[in-house]
Amino acid sequence: MEKALTYSFTTASEREGTNAEKYTLREELFGTQDVLPVWVADMDIDTPQCVLDAVKKRLQHPVMGYEEVPKSAFMAQIEWMKKEHDIDFNLEDMLYSHSVVASMHTCIEAFTKEGEGVIVQTPVYPPFFHSILKLNRKLVKNSLKLDSEGKYSFDIEDFKAKINENTKLLLLCSPHNPVGRVWRKEELEEILAICLEHNIVVFADEIHSDLVYKPNKHIAFASLSQKAKEITVTALGVGKTFNMAGFAMSSVAIQNKELKEQFKKAYDRVHFAQGSSLSHVAFETAYKEGKEWLEALKSHLYNNYLLLEAVAKKYPQFIKITPIEATYLAWIDCRSMGLKDKKLRAFFINEAKLGLNPGISFGREGSGFMRLNFAVSSAKMTEIVQRLESALQRRQIG
Structure with a gap:
């Protein structure tokens, strides 16, 4: 088993150009390829190496x-x-x-x-x-x-x-x-x-x-x-x-x-x-x-959540992050922005260049909210936060 200290989530394998759902459906869902997809609940993080190694070993037997x-x-x-x-x-x-x-x-x-x-x-x-x-x-x-x-x-x-x-x-x-x-x-x-x-x-x-x-x-x-x-x-x-x-x-x-x-x-x-x-x-x-990998992952995910929370605290007039206890899905309260659901979604697509799940898709109680998947590498999380903060800053100025 690998030691926990060897686990790094700084970067991850690129999924563009693969058949990853969140990337292949960008044009269909958001009308553009120019968004970072942070909607569907899988991770832009490599599957544990122990799992991949076990699958490779099984493939040594030629009958499937x-x-x-x-x-x-x-x-x-x-x-x-x-x-x-x-x-x-x-x-x-x-x-x-x-x-x-x-x-x-x-x-x-x-x-x-x-x-x-x-x-x-x-x-x-x-x-x-x-x-x-x-x-x-x-x-x-x-x-x-x-x-x-x-x-x-x-x-x-x-x-x-x-x-x-x-x-x-x-x-x-x-x-x-x-x-x-x-x-x-x-x-x-x-x-x-x-x-x-x-x-x-x-x-x-x-x-x-x-x-x-x-x-x-x-x-x-x-x-x-x-x-x-x-x-x-x-x-x-x-x-x-x-x-x-x-x-x-x-x-x-x-x-x-x-x-x-x-x-x-x-x-x-x-x-x-x-x-x-x-x-x-x-x-x-x-x-x-997978236990040690999971513990390292959860620490990484929570740090990602804290980065989102920090942006929300800088722009409380626009967004609030629902306090999280589990999952890697941030539930963002955007009701203070005063936008209808379609315009709120458009703000994230066109201004923040981020592809999120609209809260209204989770029921009428989700109106004014957006769901963001923060299970990504540190490098990608930095980009997500920068895009979100820039969009909110422009809105504040404009």
């Missing part, structure tokens, strides 16, 4: 046929979850999935019927509500509360008020994308009590659980109690943690046997299969050998 996910891969994840997040999964709880969104679709199909209600807590990652609507379920919006300090919390009274006999499922984003919250145990316990009372299944998207900044600590929803285990479907993976989205491998953990059987009926209709042999190797290696 069908393979089952090895038990050792799931065991590596189970051991990681126990050590890092104090939750006990068993091998029989685990299922392969190529993505969390696919797992979410399957969960909606498994536990709801057309017309039944699925709760989301907005603003939230757009596939949460897109999945519900595509499957002809009823979208039930329980908007998060935003206080004067820019911190979000659950609106428990609204949550209770939105539930009726046709409400069957909660899609919980934990840690939350895009607002960066790490939900506290007592907050999750309030949600749990209500879901237990109304027989609501919880799909816990915990894909960002490893990207949490101290002193915050991720609490796995299923770890709250034995009763929590009975109603929870947990989505996990290495894609965000180790910048491995291109391996298309995640997992689903379901501890209740009956719940798993019900999920499997929908799962088997889709035919998820078992993924690729290279993904299996990459997945297992990341969990076994």
